[in-house]
Amino acid sequence: MKPAPFAYEKPGTMAELFGLLAEHGADAAILAGGQSLMATMNMRLSAPEILVDINGLKELSGISVSEDKLSIGALTRHCDVASSEDVAARVPLIHLAMPYVAHAAIRNRGTFGGSVALADPASEIPACMVCLDGEIEITGAMGVRCVPATTYFKGLYETDLQEGEIVTAVHVPVLGDGERHAFDEITRRHGDYAMAGLAASASVSGTTLLNVRLAYFGVAGTPVLAIKAGAALEGTINDSCISAAQNALDSDLDPFDDIGCSAATKLHLAKVLLDRVVRRLVAVQ
Amino acid sequence: MDKAVQVSMSVNSEAVNRTVEPRQSLADFIRNELELTGTHVGCEHGVCGACTVRLDGQIVRGCLTLAVQADGCTVETIEGLTESGEIADLQNAFVTRNAAQCGFCTPGMLLTAAELLAADPGASREEIRKHISGNYCRCTGYQAVVDAIESTARNRLGEAS
Amino acid sequence: MSGLTIHDRPNSYIGRSVSRPNIRRLVEGKGRFTDDMSLPRMLFAAFLRSPYAHAEIVTIDTSAAEAAPGVVRVVTGKEMADVCSPWIGVLSHLEGLKSQPQYALPIEKATWQGEAVVAVVAETRAQAEDAVELVEVEWNELPVVADMEMALDEATHVIHSDLGDNLAWQREFATDGIDAVFEAADQVVEETFHFGRHTGVTLEARSILSDYDSSEEQLTVYLATQTPHMMQTLFAKHMGLEDHRVRVISGDVGGAFGIKVHSYADEYATVALSIMLKRPVKFIADRLESFTNDIHARDHRITARMAVSQDGEIQAIDYDDVTGVGPYSVYPRTSGIEANQVVNMTGAQYACPNYRARTNVVFQNKTPMCQYRAVGHPILTALTEGLVDKAADAIGMDPVDIRRKNLLPDDSYPRKSPTGMLFEQLSHQESLEKIVQMMDYEMLRKEQGKLRDQGVYRGIGIATFIEVTNPSAMFYGIGGAPISAQDGATIRLDAKGNIIVQTGVTEQGQGTEAVIAQVAATALGVTMDKIKVLTGDTDITPCGGGTWASRAAGVGGEAAAQAGHALRQRILEVAAIMLQADAGTLDIQENVIVDVADGRERISLAEVGRVAYYRPDTLPKDFQSELMVTRHYVPKDYPFAFTNGVQASYLEVDPATGIVTLLNHWVVEDCGTVINPQLVDEQIRGGVVQGIGGALYEECLYSPEGQLLNGNMADYLVPMAGEMPDIQVAHVESRTADSELGAKGAGEAGTAGAPGVIMNAINDALKPLNARVTRQPFTPERILQALKTV
Numbered sequence A: 001m002k003p004a005p006f007a008y009e010k011p012g013t014m015a016e017l018f019g020l021l022a023e024h025g026a027d028a029a030i031l032a033g034g035q036s037l038m039a040t041m042n043m044r045l046s047a048p049e050i051l052v053d054i055n056g057l058k059e060l061s062g063i064s065v066s067e068d069k070l071s072i073g074a075l076t077r078h079c080d081v082a083s084s085e086d087v088a089a090r091v092p093l094i095h096l097a098m099p100y101v102a103h104a105a106i107r108n109r110g111t112f113g114g115s116v117a118l119a120d121p122a123s124e125i126p127a128c129m130v131c132l133d134g135e136i137e138i139t140g141a142m143g144v145r146c147v148p149a150t151t152y153f154k155g156l157y158e159t160d161l162q163e164g165e166i167v168t169a170v171h172v173p174v175l176g177d178g179e180r181h182a183f184d185e186i187t188r189r190h191g192d193y194a195m196a197g198l199a200a201s202a203s204v205s206g207t208t209l210l211n212v213r214l215a216y217f218g219v220a221g222t223p224v225l226a227i228k229a230g231a232a233l234e235g236t237i238n239d240s241c242i243s244a245a246q247n248a249l250d251s252d253l254d255p256f257d258d259i260g261c262s263a264a265t266k267l268h269l270a271k272v273l274l275d276r277v278v279r280r281l282v283a284v285q
Numbered sequence B: 001m002d003k004a005v006q007v008s009m010s011v012n013s014e015a016v017n018r019t020v021e022p023r024q025s026l027a028d029f030i031r032n033e034l035e036l037t038g039t040h041v042g043c044e045h046g047v048c049g050a051c052t053v054r055l056d057g058q059i060v061r062g063c064l065t066l067a068v069q070a071d072g073c074t075v076e077t078i079e080g081l082t083e084s085g086e087i088a089d090l091q092n093a094f095v096t097r098n099a100a101q102c103g104f105c106t107p108g109m110l111l112t113a114a115e116l117l118a119a120d121p122g123a124s125r126e127e128i129r130k131h132i133s134g135n136y137c138r139c140t141g142y143q144a145v146v147d148a149i150e151s152t153a154r155n156r157l158g159e160a161s
Numbered sequence C: 001m002s003g004l005t006i007h008d009r010p011n012s013y014i015g016r017s018v019s020r021p022n023i024r025r026l027v028e029g030k031g032r033f034t035d036d037m038s039l040p041r042m043l044f045a046a047f048l049r050s051p052y053a054h055a056e057i058v059t060i061d062t063s064a065a066e067a068a069p070g071v072v073r074v075v076t077g078k079e080m081a082d083v084c085s086p087w088i089g090v091l092s093h094l095e096g097l098k099s100q101p102q103y104a105l106p107i108e109k110a111t112w113q114g115e116a117v118v119a120v121v122a123e124t125r126a127q128a129e130d131a132v133e134l135v136e137v138e139w140n141e142l143p144v145v146a147d148m149e150m151a152l153d154e155a156t157h158v159i160h161s162d163l164g165d166n167l168a169w170q171r172e173f174a175t176d177g178i179d180a181v182f183e184a185a186d187q188v189v190e191e192t193f194h195f196g197r198h199t200g201v202t203l204e205a206r207s208i209l210s211d212y213d214s215s216e217e218q219l220t221v222y223l224a225t226q227t228p229h230m231m232q233t234l235f236a237k238h239m240g241l242e243d244h245r246v247r248v249i250s251g252d253v254g255g256a257f258g259i260k261v262h263s264y265a266d267e268y269a270t271v272a273l274s275i276m277l278k279r280p281v282k283f284i285a286d287r288l289e290s291f292t293n294d295i296h297a298r299d300h301r302i303t304a305r306m307a308v309s310q311d312g313e314i315q316a317i318d319y320d321d322v323t324g325v326g327p328y329s330v331y332p333r334t335s336g337i338e339a340n341q342v343v344n345m346t347g348a349q350y351a352c353p354n355y356r357a358r359t360n361v362v363f364q365n366k367t368p369m370c371q372y373r374a375v376g377h378p379i380l381t382a383l384t385e386g387l388v389d390k391a392a393d394a395i396g397m398d399p400v401d402i403r404r405k406n407l408l409p410d411d412s413y414p415r416k417s418p419t420g421m422l423f424e425q426l427s428h429q430e431s432l433e434k435i436v437q438m439m440d441y442e443m444l445r446k447e448q449g450k451l452r453d454q455g456v457y458r459g460i461g462i463a464t465f466i467e468v469t470n471p472s473a474m475f476y477g478i479g480g481a482p483i484s485a486q487d488g489a490t491i492r493l494d495a496k497g498n499i500i501v502q503t504g505v506t507e508q509g510q511g512t513e514a515v516i517a518q519v520a521a522t523a524l525g526v527t528m529d530k531i532k533v534l535t536g537d538t539d540i541t542p543c544g545g546g547t548w549a550s551r552a553a554g555v556g557g558e559a560a561a562q563a564g565h566a567l568r569q570r571i572l573e574v575a576a577i578m579l580q581a582d583a584g585t586l587d588i589q590e591n592v593i594v595d596v597a598d599g600r601e602r603i604s605l606a607e608v609g610r611v612a613y614y615r616p617d618t619l620p621k622d623f624q625s626e627l628m629v630t631r632h633y634v635p636k637d638y639p640f641a642f643t644n645g646v647q648a649s650y651l652e653v654d655p656a657t658g659i660v661t662l663l664n665h666w667v668v669e670d671c672g673t674v675i676n677p678q679l680v681d682e683q684i685r686g687g688v689v690q691g692i693g694g695a696l697y698e699e700c701l702y703s704p705e706g707q708l709l710n711g712n713m714a715d716y717l718v719p720m721a722g723e724m725p726d727i728q729v730a731h732v733e734s735r736t737a738d739s740e741l742g743a744k745g746a747g748e749a750g751t752a753g754a755p756g757v758i759m760n761a762i763n764d765a766l767k768p769l770n771a772r773v774t775r776q777p778f779t780p781e782r783i784l785q786a787l788k789t790v
């Protein structure tokens, strides 16, 4: 199918962008990588009247690191995040997750901010943001605000983003001393959206974990921080605490049914992932 | 609202100036306006990879990119890559290994493989399989395609060393 | 020279992996697919499709659509019926099969979600789609028959009240005394198998460009089809034209697999629109339309049992099948054939005399089902081989041993199956031994055992199969379908010594053109570069059936062989006159006329061509050269050329996730003469992967309201490169004596065996965990359910 007709604008400045968003309100949609938006428009599942292409706003691209945080501009392509040495060294979780995001040609266009804005429940990226306790930088005509990822993702494809605002960047803390990350997901085919996935971080010393953060995706409308399971893993890792943590997932998670993957299966896979990912965190490196 | 937009770009090293409807995808533009029909359309939702073209040197989904977005860019299609001889070895390997049956996936498959070959001619079979895992082929079962890419990679490495 | 068969020809191309002459243009992006064609004043069609699985069309308001930019015409079912007559998808040899007249656009009600109801023609496809959104239809929703198991219940709504019930067709077959055999048996194993409804997902969607020239009453249809001549006849019939006023041209076809062997309502509609408008009209199904309109296949539930003696003799097979085929039997091949094949061939590779089969083919409100690659075979193979493995397990016998014991002996042919299928020569035993060696069965079993102790669950699966190829008119023709079982080849020598072959079989990437060229080159004695093959144009090629049921090489190839022989004879007659020699002492080798006796080169083929065409004055008055020959061929001694083969799979099941990893896959196949080993192997590999699709991924999932839930490429999973194994292929060659070439078909063997072998391997892996799966596709979730994990 072809998309319904729409107008196209490509602002050259942020001011122009916000002018256009103010003028068109809910009729406008931001076009970033287009890897999700164009697909839905090509099925006429969405039909915005005007596309505001932010690809001319070069200031939205790029990765920068400071003392304690790494920032990824909203327009940074998945492929650039995947190949960034800064990301690999300072925020390994994102580096581990990126190869699971779609396929090469899609990573060449798709943007980090686009994924954060879209908030697909099965996407790796929102879960990484939640796991890392990162912040989403949102800019509107009135200025910039930063929202913790833990409160930014509100529901199925629903975020804290308000009309007239865009995601301009994300900020995540860099790897602390002794902190480790691990990532895994279960898909039927390489590059598919996951049936269930887990982004994890913890402070590791030997086989002891502290500050465990387990962010699941593909199991609910938003990434889910498994608080009780995380708590059950604080301390020395052994079979019994892993199974206690797995049991805790029964109350942490309330999965939904997907096409071909029931809630029960998702919960089970979440437990399998917990075992695998936690063992990876404490594995001798 | 949906008024036509003037675009200029380089397509296969030729300057192209056209007026396009914003909603026209790059794949449709290439096929219908430029009559370069080697780029195929298999799904229009980004999944099959038949529409793969190069935009500013990187492979992209032609169906998820708008023609207007290619304004000022360099676009390369299977026709351009054939003309330049850049992937002649890969194409020959596809011929000898019968890595194309119906040939509908083939241009997209070749462009995708070319990106891997350029980046990493040492890629393993498994890496080749992963790299082309966003390109549907309904005919070959993939083995011949993997073989052809692998043999091209090995030959390129051999020549380089 | 005469007396030599094609197998004894010097410099033969038979059995050589020569490259396909047409592949180069495909790798250069110069393929000529239907959507690549455009014609002056071309318009585009789009359809309003039913959002409901079953709904009465109360009113249609097209006024807003008609006023939309670029719109040329909006057509409803009533107007469409003035141009295109309805059809009924029945065949007389499937006795009792019934169906309702189907219109290009329905007039009273829509019977599946996605059925085209209103056509819009506009200057661009996008404009046509815009206008479709403006068409207003008032619907009256009707009760939906979704579940095939309930289709025959008293309480279930009857879709076509004229037909009385939802039963499309029923067939029963039974040998005498079968109940007594089951009662007396040492062991009876039972199983219920479910086969997921799936579809072909050709990467090129169905594509048509129809052009009507009223000045000549000439209809030209560019169509992505496997069967140009059948479509010519059908378009002529339903548009009220004479056949010779209709030309169907099929250029490059981007995958077909049976999807493009049927006639589709939206394609008739497109043709009718071009006649109404006297302008070219193009319709390219988009992917969403493809999922709800390309035929679906395989949706079967089979409850089966097998009787086996303690020492491993398979004594009886009995099953009960129900299959839901959508609201209409598909025209013209009908939707009864898949179930019929299952009845005809289940268990037929075994020397098992007692057999009973029952099948109910029912109507329901889902996309119509019909023949798709390997029609019935994936079902009957999984059914048979699943039972055999279960029986072996019940009596504690090795899966290979039970097959050795029961497979038809290679020296027992010709013979007949219990249902009357006639087998000329099969090679089950040799094929089995060959695969056992190839895979190193003993070693694998040891490795499997060792790994099991370490908690790694690997499975070894074996599945033997037979496959029907090269069908005679017994398949469709006798039932009244305008489907040619015979095929033709016309071969001519041009004045420069080149050969042009026109063939009725078609190319969809399997290599038909290469195979025809190889056969013709060999029969004639010319090199491949001299040959040009023309296919897919009803104005040019001899009348033939096209490509289906793995017939292109066996039937089309034989016609080319015979035409090639005949033309060689004619060429030699001219040469004999020119050389004042006896034609019997001459032959053609590598484009040159030679003496048979010593191979001495006499004159070139080009010289013969030159004289025949430009200097006939130098030939005797009473001699007329005829350097163009047509030959036709249809298998006569056997209604079908059965082939056989065996597949083996080695895989690993992760019991924690239910994910299956395919490690290795082997195929031994006997398609008679292997004309081009590379092409045959690639057909088999591609076919195996399509079969794996059915086994692991593919399923059209419906809601109880008859809504297709995963009708897009993101949600309907097909095999991708990352998960597929490398596949080892080997051959046994039992030629058919029905033709000189001896070739049988090979295009479907991979698909026929793969689902069964994957199922057996998964169940072998799961055995120590006391779990079994029999519902395809074997998704992680279904495996976890079988393990009682979820």
Ligand SMILES: Cc1cc2nc3c(=O)[nH]c(=O)nc-3n(C[C@H](O)[C@H](O)[C@H](O)COP(=O)(O)OP(=O)(O)OC[C@H]3O[C@@H](n4cnc5c(N)ncnc54)[C@H](O)[C@@H]3O)c2cc1C
Pocket (backbone or CB within 6 Å): A029, A030, A031, A032, A033, A034, A035, A036, A037, A038, A039, A074, A075, A100, A101, A102, A103, A106, A109, A110, A111, A112, A113, A114, A115, A117, A118, A120, A122, A123, A124, A125, A161, A165, A166, A167, A168, A191, A192, A193, A194, B045, B046, B047
């Ligand atoms: C076949 C296929 C497979 C895929 N598989 C995966 C996968 O496994 N994992 C995964 O995570 N993703 C996957 N994706 C999605 C891909 O990563 C997308 O690129 C991503 O989700 C969206 O990024 P985008 O830049 O393309 O956004 P767009 O498609 O341009 O936009 C998406 C939405 O976000 C809005 N938006 C975009 N940027 C901003 C912004 N800066 N501020 C405010 N709103 C904005 C848009 O208006 C739109 O509503 C897949 C896509 C395809 C086609």
Ligand code: FES
Pocket (backbone or CB within 6 Å): B040, B041, B042, B043, B044, B045, B046, B047, B048, B049, B050, B051, B052, B061, B062, B063, B064
């Ligand atoms: S047509 Fe673009 S990915 Fe399928």
Ligand code: FES
Pocket (backbone or CB within 6 Å): B099, B100, B101, B102, B103, B104, B105, B106, B136, B137, B138, B139, B140, C203, C254, C255, C509
């Ligand atoms: S060759 Fe047909 S889809 Fe790949």
